[in-house]
Ligand SMILES: Nc1ncnc2c1ncn2[C@@H]1O[C@H](COP(=O)(O)OP(=O)(O)O)[C@@H](O)[C@H]1O
Ligand SMILES: O=C(O)C1=C[C@@H](OP(=O)(O)O)[C@@H](O)[C@H](O)C1
């Protein structure tokens with residue numbers, strides 16, 4: 524999982540994860556709770572393009588959508604201080620992943636059954652057209668390592684209602700209670716100490 528290199532100005536948290544993870548829904552709930560603005564790069568892209576996402580895919584193709592998406596993410600990371608939800612495929616762009624390295628990023632994790640049930644009730648997603656179960660599984664297999672790479676926290680959403688996911692996310696972002704000792708093996712320093720200790724043992728042999 525990523526360490527936030529330099530939080531600086533920018534979103535309080537950026538939500539990533541596959542379609543149906545609840546990024547848009549939970550992002551809005553969390554922003555209401557914190558009393559901050561919510562932004563979703565899919566909505567930004569639709570505004571810039573002047574048409575819905577499925578129409579962008581059909582009229583202009585996925586590469587054009589991805590170019591708009593990279594620009595929308597870059598603009599939002601630079602100019603939005605609240606909660607930010609990305610589209611599920613934004614992390615596929617290496618330049619976008621590089622930008623995300625400087626921000627707190629939460630990966631909302633979800634299993635196939637929940638995700639497909641959720642998106643089945645929702646607006647059309649061009650990448651899931653045809654066989655949503657098979658397409659979702661393929662997307663997630665490709666992207667899981669990328670979600671894990673950019674994430675500074677991971678929240679499992681299985682069996683949780685959106686309000687409960689927002690609770691879990693707020694708790695994860697707050698971190699351990701003030702004054703609590705760091706959990707053993709939880710930080711890079713622990714890993715370094717463990718590595719030093721191991722190196723010492725190696726030298727003794
Ligand atoms: N934890 C959840 N439990 C049940 N339904 C959910 C949950 N999170 C989101 N949904 C529903 O699933 C659909 C997709 O959610 P959305 O927030 O658009 O996901 P994403 O932005 O990650 O693709 C919406 O209809 C939403 O109401
Ligand atoms: O997974 C993807 O590649 C996409 C996910 C969608 O957003 P959500 O993840 O919010 O559904 C949207 O950006 C577009 O349909 C492409």
Ligand SMILES: [Mg+2]
Pocket residue numbers: 546547548563565608609610
């Ligand atoms: Mg969304």
